[in-house]
Amino acid sequence: MKWVLLWGWLGWWVPAVAAGTARDDSSDWVAYHGDAAGSHFSPLRQIHRRNVSRLKPVWVFRCEDARDRPATTIECNPLILEGVAYLTTPGLKVMALDAGTGQPRWTFDPWSGRGGAGVNRGLATWVGDGQRRLFYAAGSRLYALSATDGQPVAGFGRGGWIDLRDGLDQDAFYLSVNAPTPGVVWQDLLIMGSSVPDSLPPTAPGHVRAFDVRTGARRWIFHTIPHPGEPGYETWSAEAWRHNGGANAWGGVTLDAARGLVFLGTGSANYDHYGGDRPGLNLYANCALALDARTGGLRWHRQIVHHDLWDYDLPCPPVPLTVRRGGRRVPAVAQITKTGHVFVFHRETGEPLFPVEERAVPASDIPGEQAWPTQPFPVRPPPFARQGFSEADVTDLNPAARAAVLERLRGMRSEGLYTPPSRRPTVVMPQFNGGGEWGGPAVDPERGWLYVNASNEPEWIQMVPARLAEGVTRHELGGHLFRVVCASCHGAGRADLPALPALQSLRDLPQRMTREAVLDLLGTGRGQMPSFATLSRLERESLVAFLFGDTGGEALRSDQVEMGWANRIPWVANGHPELRDPEGYPASRRPWGTLSAYDLNRGDLAWQVPLGTYPELERRGLPPTGTFNIGGPLVTAGGLVFLGATMDERFRAFEARTGRVLWEYQLDAGAYATPATFVVNGRQHVLVAAGGGGKPGTRAGNGWWCFALP
Numbered sequence: 001m002k003w004v005l006l007w008g009w010l011g012w013w014v015p016a017v018a019a020g021t022a023r024d025d026s027s028d029w030v031a032y033h034g035d036a037a038g039s040h041f042s043p044l045r046q047i048h049r050r051n052v053s054r055l056k057p058v059w060v061f062r063c064e065d066a067r068d069r070p071a072t073t074i075e076c077n078p079l080i081l082e083g084v085a086y087l088t089t090p091g092l093k094v095m096a097l098d099a100g101t102g103q104p105r106w107t108f109d110p111w112s113g114r115g116g117a118g119v120n121r122g123l124a125t126w127v128g129d130g131q132r133r134l135f136y137a138a139g140s141r142l143y144a145l146s147a148t149d150g151q152p153v154a155g156f157g158r159g160g161w162i163d164l165r166d167g168l169d170q171d172a173f174y175l176s177v178n179a180p181t182p183g184v185v186w187q188d189l190l191i192m193g194s195s196v197p198d199s200l201p202p203t204a205p206g207h208v209r210a211f212d213v214r215t216g217a218r219r220w221i222f223h224t225i226p227h228p229g230e231p232g233y234e235t236w237s238a239e240a241w242r243h244n245g246g247a248n249a250w251g252g253v254t255l256d257a258a259r260g261l262v263f264l265g266t267g268s269a270n271y272d273h274y275g276g277d278r279p280g281l282n283l284y285a286n287c288a289l290a291l292d293a294r295t296g297g298l299r300w301h302r303q304i305v306h307h308d309l310w311d312y313d314l315p316c317p318p319v320p321l322t323v324r325r326g327g328r329r330v331p332a333v334a335q336i337t338k339t340g341h342v343f344v345f346h347r348e349t350g351e352p353l354f355p356v357e358e359r360a361v362p363a364s365d366i367p368g369e370q371a372w373p374t375q376p377f378p379v380r381p382p383p384f385a386r387q388g389f390s391e392a393d394v395t396d397l398n399p400a401a402r403a404a405v406l407e408r409l410r411g412m413r414s415e416g417l418y419t420p421p422s423r424r425p426t427v428v429m430p431q432f433n434g435g436g437e438w439g440g441p442a443v444d445p446e447r448g449w450l451y452v453n454a455s456n457e458p459e460w461i462q463m464v465p466a467r468l469a470e471g472v473t474r475h476e477l478g479g480h481l482f483r484v485v486c487a488s489c490h491g492a493g494r495a496d497l498p499a500l501p502a503l504q505s506l507r508d509l510p511q512r513m514t515r516e517a518v519l520d521l522l523g524t525g526r527g528q529m530p531s532f533a534t535l536s537r538l539e540r541e542s543l544v545a546f547l548f549g550d551t552g553g554e555a556l557r558s559d560q561v562e563m564g565w566a567n568r569i570p571w572v573a574n575g576h577p578e579l580r581d582p583e584g585y586p587a588s589r590r591p592w593g594t595l596s597a598y599d600l601n602r603g604d605l606a607w608q609v610p611l612g613t614y615p616e617l618e619r620r621g622l623p624p625t626g627t628f629n630i631g632g633p634l635v636t637a638g639g640l641v642f643l644g645a646t647m648d649e650r651f652r653a654f655e656a657r658t659g660r661v662l663w664e665y666q667l668d669a670g671a672y673a674t675p676a677t678f679v680v681n682g683r684q685h686v687l688v689a690a691g692g693g694g695k696p697g698t699r700a701g702n703g704w705w706c707f708a709l710p
Contacts, residue, residue, distance in 0.1 A: 027679035029080040032122040032182045033440065033632065034676070036255040037320045040442030040451075041635050042677045046684035048638035051709060052653045052663045058685065058708045059102035065091030066691070066702035070117070073672055073700065074691025075180070075438075075631070077122045080678040081132070086147065087704060088120040090691055092138045094150060099687075100680045102706060108150040110138035116526070119694075121252070121438070121673075124182040124190060126213045133213065135190055137179035140164050142192075144216065157216035164194060167218040168207055169227070170242070175204040176530035181252040181438070184262065186293045188213050191262050193249025196270075197530040198311060199485050200565050200572070203270045205241075206248020208289075210296060220296035224248065224266055224284045231298070232283035240278050243568070246270035247285035251316040251438050256331075256347060260293045263333055265304075265314025272311040273421045273461065273573040276368035281306050288318050288335045288343065290350060300350030304337055306372035309364070309420050311432045311576075312338045316440030320347055323448040324601045334600060336441050336452050338434035339417060340385025343378050344600055354603045355379040361418035366463055366571050371420045380603035384596040385436070385454040386588065388416035389429040389579075393588055401581035408579075408587075412460065421461045421573055429588065431459035432576045433695060439632025439645065439674055444656075448601040451641050451656070453611055454594050455628045457586040458579040466566040471555040474538075478546025481539055484572045485532065510548050518544050536562055585614070591626030593646060595633070597659060609659040612646030630695055632674035634686070644671020644688055647696045651675075651688060651705070669701020670694070683708050 026043045033040050047055065066072045072090035079086040085099040096105040110116065116138065124135040125147070132147035133156075142164055144156035152160020164179060165172040176197050183192025189210040196204045208222040224247040225240060226232040236244070249264035256263075269278055269285040286305035291298060305312045318333035323344070331347035344353040356376050364371035386393060394405045413419060414427040434455060441452040468480050482490075490506060509518065522540045525531035532540065538560060545553075579587040586592045591610035599606050612627035631645035640662070641654040649670045653663040669692030677686045685708045692701035 028082065029078065029676040029678050030125075031079070031184070032077055032124065032252060033674060034634075036184050036186075036257055037445065038252065038254040038317060038440065039319060039321070039445050040440070040632055040674060041445055043637045044677055044679060044684050045636060045638035046679070047636070047640065047686065047709060049640060049655050049662055052640055054709055055653070055663055055665070055686070055707045056710055057665075057705055059706045061097055061102040061104075061704040063089040063091075063702040063704070065089050065093065065115070066700050067117070068700050071693035071697070071700040072117050072691065073119065073694035074689035075119055075121045075673050075694065076689055077632070077674040078676050078687060079123055079125055080676060080687070081125065081147070083680050084147075085687065086123055086134055087689070088123070088136065090700070090702065091116055092118050092120050094123070094134065094136060094145060096147070096150060097704075099678060099685070102704070106150040108145055110141065110143065118178070119180040121180050122182045124185050126185045126190070128188065128213070136182060137164065140177055142179060142211070142216070144213075155215065162211070162216040165204070167209060167221070168205060169221065169223070170205065172204040174531065174533045175202060175245075176525055177204045181250060184253040184255045185213060186255055186257060186260070186262065189219055189293065191253055191293060193251070193253060193264055195250040196245055196248050198246065198268070198270060198272045199530065200271055200569055201243055201245065202534050203245030205245050206250070206266060208249055208264060208291065208296065222291055222296040222298065225269070226283065235281040235283045236278055237280070244269050244278055246272075247282070249289075249317065251314065251440070254317045254319055255293065256320050259348065261299060261347070262291050262293045263318040263320070264289045264291070265317045265335060267313030268305070268308035268311055271569050271572070273309055273463065274366065274369060274569050274571045275307050275309055276366075276370065276570070277568045278307075279370045281372065282308070286312065286314060288314065288333070288345065288350075302343065302345060302350050302352075304335065304341075304343065304376065306375060307370070309369070309371060310418070310428060315434060315436055315438045318345065319441060319443050321443040321445045321448060321450070321600070323353065325353065332600070334441065334443065334450050336384075336436040338430055338432075338436055340383040340387055340430055340435045340454060341378055342381045342384065342450065342452070342598060342600075344381075344603070352378070354381070362415040362420060364420040365422050366420070368570060369420070375418050381598050381600065382605050384452055384594065384605070384608070385430045385434070386456045387429065389414050389427040389458050389588065393429070395581055395585070395587055395589055397581065397585055397590070401583065401585065404582050405579075405587040421463050423463055425460050425462045427458050427460050427579060429458040431455070431457055431578075437630055439630065442633040442635040442641065444635055448599065449606070449656070450598045450600055451633050451635055452596055452598075453629050453633060453643060453645055454596065456588055456592050456594065456626065457628055458588050459576050460579050461576065462574045463571045464574060466570050466572045467563060468561065472561070473551075473553045473555055474542040474545040475551050475553065477539070477556060477561060478542035478544070481535070481543050482546055483574060485535075506547060515544050515548060518547065539563070591624070593626030593629045595641070595643060595654060595659060597656070607659040609654070611643070612648050612650070615648060628696055630672040634675040634677060636677060642675045642677070642686055642688075644673065644675065644690070646670070647698055649690070649692070649698065665707070667701070667705060668703060670696055670698045672696060
């Protein structure tokens, strides 16, 4: 046993003697996040802690479809298979590149030259019948492509694609359904979740489905909003399965192939911030799920947030790993959350491996709302993100900033984690983006360590009545609708103040688009913007009137303004505005971003370091402050953690044992994606997308950067 422990310790720093001699089956990056388990782990160790400082770019591929307005991004974690890198571009094209040189081999354009945008996080692949297929989604279409030439596979669906709005066991034709995160392949099944809007009803349900890899036919479905007669139906209102949406596994799927289990983490039910029309626990929203891969049958579930009112989706699936308990190896899964928790469950039964307590949380003051009185808190491990926002959590960047934030905080509701949205401005910490995010954690699957990056920035929310008073003009109706359905992305008060800086500012909309084009766009959606076809024609015309500044006009009669959704959702949120100091920095204490390492054998936090910095604060002599971050880490057997994700647009390598920064490289855009590593021609490479834009709102980028030792 002493020798085993010694080798485990030495493994942190001893490099492979024969550099470049990794096993053939470990030289590729074979699935989204590295393997079917989504571990973000590579056994490669040619690049290690002693030589990583010598890492240099060996090629950079520039995509031609990036744009600044609206700012595009790249969130893709690529596949590298037999010397070929398969990846996506800012415009959601699929490309095959020579992994050693970055030279293009082929391109597939789902828009046929018409241009498009949105988010894609990766691809899935299957080999059979003498061919390799690639699967990915653009818009509502799920494509099957030949890996040889990028052409759609004729025998799959409608000539190479299926419509994700079909096969949901209810009519979703006019609703938005897509799948930026790829599914996982098990035998001849492609198992995947979906993304649906968080907006007002009607929205599509987030049911999990398995498709035949050859034909595209649906083979099974798991109803995340249970239908009558199914377990969990009693945790909703009687008609919820007909009209509630969401509860979708938008963060992807992981797999234990030997046990035939797939794992998913689901999001909130819609509408996110008011649940008076869905009283109850709302299974299987906000759940860690284990399903039978062959049939879709439920094996176990653990609800992480009861009756979600915060948009606290599970941003990624549970990740399988092995931990040691009492000298035994225990199959486990680890689920990180937007709230900054790490839940550790037995992989086969779902039983917690560390105690979980139901603790009382604040009550709602919204009429008709029935917030759940308790929420689950793991006793161990400790949280990796700051939870709640008190005076002690207010920024200490300088006295003026602290005084300004304290003054504002006195007029807000802030009673700790899970303070429900209120008629008063209410602080949300961690914010709606997390905490943990879709990049998910990296795990060393055998050592039992987990690495996760997080943001520590507050936002605020306020609930307002959904229904308007009598006698409003079209401009007034449009302004109200904008605050109700558009504010969460484009801003809470005015159309030229976007809440998410990466999304299109609407200040110059009349100069860029005609009224007719905007009206059509509201009906069809495009890229990250969902369709609002379920709004009435008058409601869409009123939105256009507001966006184009048409003031005045005759008052509308009450019988013209139906707003039927307001009968079910009488209270709506003002969006997700950030809470910042007068200089624009986060209102919370530093660090504003962190990278944490856990030893899950013991449930301990091994280390935590700031992640990222503001260069202008660096120039003032401040140590790294951390920044908001998006994207996931990569951990290797060489004792390294690679991570971009930060708003300072740097790519870093950390020592896995201590968190010490061993190398960093200044990119020309933010790397808001998870890196990959592979061997080609005997040489280990690290590949990451620097697409910028996205939720951090920095400049757009167009580069895929590949690094190796000289």
